Amino acid sequence: MGLFSKVKNLFKKEEKEEIKEEIEEQEVLEDEFEENDIEESNNPEETDNVKEKTDNKEEKNYQEEDNKKEINDNVKDQKDVIKNDIKVEKKTKKEKKKETKSTLQLYDDGLSKTRDNFVNKLISLNNRTKKITEEYFEELEDILIMADIGVNTVLSFIERLKKRVKSENITDLNYLQEVIVDELFIIYVDNSILTNKIKFNENGPTVILFVGVNGVGKTTTIGKMALKLMNDGKKCMMVAGDTFRAGAIEQLEEWSKKVGCSFVKGKEGSDPSSVIYDGVKKAKEENVDVILIDTAGRLQNKVNLMKELEKMNKVIGSLIENAPQETLLVIDATTGQNGISQAKSFKEITNITGIVLTKLDGTAKGGIVLAIKEELDIPVKYIGLGEKATDLEPFDIEKYIYGLFKDMM
Numbered sequence: 001m002g003l004f005s006k007v008k009n010l011f012k013k014e015e016k017e018e019i020k021e022e023i024e025e026q027e028v029l030e031d032e033f034e035e036n037d038i039e040e041s042n043n044p045e046e047t048d049n050v051k052e053k054t055d056n057k058e059e060k061n062y063q064e065e066d067n068k069k070e071i072n073d074n075v076k077d078q079k080d081v082i083k084n085d086i087k088v089e090k091k092t093k094k095e096k097k098k099e100t101k102s103t104l105q106l107y108d109d110g111l112s113k114t115r116d117n118f119v120n121k122l123i124s125l126n127n128r129t130k131k132i133t134e135e136y137f138e139e140l141e142d143i144l145i146m147a148d149i150g151v152n153t154v155l156s157f158i159e160r161l162k163k164r165v166k167s168e169n170i171t172d173l174n175y176l177q178e179v180i181v182d183e184l185f186i187i188y189v190d191n192s193i194l195t196n197k198i199k200f201n202e203n204g205p206t207v208i209l210f211v212g213v214n215g216v217g218k219t220t221t222i223g224k225m226a227l228k229l230m231n232d233g234k235k236c237m238m239v240a241g242d243t244f245r246a247g248a249i250e251q252l253e254e255w256s257k258k259v260g261c262s263f264v265k266g267k268e269g270s271d272p273s274s275v276i277y278d279g280v281k282k283a284k285e286e287n288v289d290v291i292l293i294d295t296a297g298r299l300q301n302k303v304n305l306m307k308e309l310e311k312m313n314k315v316i317g318s319l320i321e322n323a324p325q326e327t328l329l330v331i332d333a334t335t336g337q338n339g340i341s342q343a344k345s346f347k348e349i350t351n352i353t354g355i356v357l358t359k360l361d362g363t364a365k366g367g368i369v370l371a372i373k374e375e376l377d378i379p380v381k382y383i384g385l386g387e388k389a390t391d392l393e394p395f396d397i398e399k400y401i402y403g404l405f406k407d408m409m
C-alpha cells in the first residue's frame with residue numbers, strides 16, 4: 001500500500017472512531033438523563049412526605065397545594081442541577097477532546113497556506129487535464145517549484161513520475177494524484193532515520209543549543225519547547241547566550257516568566273561562553289533535566305561564528321560529557337530556498353543534529369520540508385506553526401501529509 005493510502009486510511013479511521021465515540025457519548029448521556037428522571041419520579045421519601053403532609057392538613061387544601069408545589073419546585077431545581085452537571089460534564093469531555101485533537105488541528109491550520117497554494121493548484125490541474133501529456137508534467141513542475149520543494153528535487157521527482165506513468169501505463173488522474181503524493185514523500189521516507197526525537201542525556205542534564213540566523217525564531221522556539229518539556233515533567237533552564245543583540249536577553253527572560261522556567265543571564269555584550277558556563281554549572285547543581293541555550297544569530301562573519309560556536313561547545317562539553325546532545329538549527333520556512341543555503345553554511349561550521357522549521361503557518365512554501373530532506377539530510381525535529389507558546393509540534397510526516405493533502409483524501 002502506498003503512503004498516500006496509508007495516511008488516508010489512518011485518518012479516515014481516526015475520523016470514524018471519533019464519530020463513533022461521539023455517538024456513544026451521546027447515548028450514555030441520554031441514558032443518564034433517563035435514569036435520573038426515573039429515580040426522581042420514584043423517590044419514595046418524597047412521595048411519603050407528600051402523603052404525610054396531606055394527611056395532617058386535609059382541611060387546608062390550599063396549603064397542600066402549596067406544599068406540593070414546593071416539592072415539585074424542589075424536584076425541578078434538582079433536575080436543573082443534574083441537567084447542568086451533565087451539561088458541564090459534556091462540555092469538559094468536549095474540551096478534552098478538543099485538546100487531544102489539537103495536534104492534528106495545528107497541522108491542519110498551519111499548513112493551510114501551502115495547501116491553498118500548492119495542493120489546490122494540483123487539484124485544479126488534474127481537474128483540467130484530460131490526458132497526461134508533456135504539458136501536464138511541465139505545469140506540475142512549476143507548481144512544485146513554487147511550493148519551494150527545490151529545483152533539483154523537483155526535476156528528479158518528475159523523472160521518476162514520468163517513468164512510473166509509462167511503466168504502469170497510468171491514465172487515471174485520480175490514481176496519478178495518489179502516485180504524486182507517494183513519490184513526493186518517498187523522498188522523505190527513503191533511506192532515512194525518521195526520527196524527530198530529542199536525544200536525551202541519561203546521566204545528567206541534556207543540553208540543547210539553538211542556532212540560526214537573525215529573526216528565524218530561536219528565542220520563541222526555546223520558549224515553546226521549554227513549555228512542552230515542562231509539561232512532560234522535565235525540569236528546564238533557559239540560558240541567555242545571545243549577549244550580542246540589544247534586548248535579546250530580556251526577550252528570553254520574558255519567555256521564561258511566561259512559561260515559568262528558570263533562567264540564567266549575563267550582561268549584554270559579555271562573552272556568551274562565560275554565560276553558558278555559569279548556566280550549565282548552575283543547572284548541574286540544581287539537577288535540571290534540560291538546558292536550552294539561546295545564541296546570537298549573525299552569520300556575517302562565518303569564521304567568527306564558527307570560533308564562537310566551537311568555544312561554546314568546548315565549554316559545554318567540559319561540564320557535561322557528550323554535550324550538547326542536540327544542536328538545533330532554526331530555519332524560517334517563509335524564506336524558502338534561502339533557508340536551505342543558511343542551513344548548508346551552518347552545516348559546514350558546526351554539527352547540526354536537527355532542524356526546527358518555524359513559521360510554517362505563515363507560508364505557502366511548506367514544500368521546503370522535502371527540500372531540506374533531499375538537500376541537507378538533517379531530520380526536521382520540530383515545526384513552528386504560530387506565535388503562541390503552544391504552537392510547536394514534533395515533526396510527524398504522516399500528520400504533515402494529512403495537513404497538506406487532506407482536500408485530496
Ligand SMILES: Nc1nc2c(ncn2[C@@H]2O[C@H](COP(=O)(O)OP(=O)(O)OP(=O)(O)O)[C@@H](O)[C@H]2O)c(=O)[nH]1
Nearest residue numbers: 214215216217218219220297358359384385386387
Ligand atoms: N507565525 C509564526 N511566527 C513565529 C514562529 N516562530 C517565531 N515567530 C516570530 O518570529 C519573530 C522572530 O522570532 P525570534 O524568536 O525573536 O527569532 P530569533 O531567531 O530569536 O531572532 P534573533 O534573536 O534576532 O536572532 C517573532 O515575532 C516571533 O513571534 C512561528 O512558528 N510562526
Ligand SMILES: [Mg+2]
Nearest residue numbers: 218219242248
Ligand atoms: Mg533571539
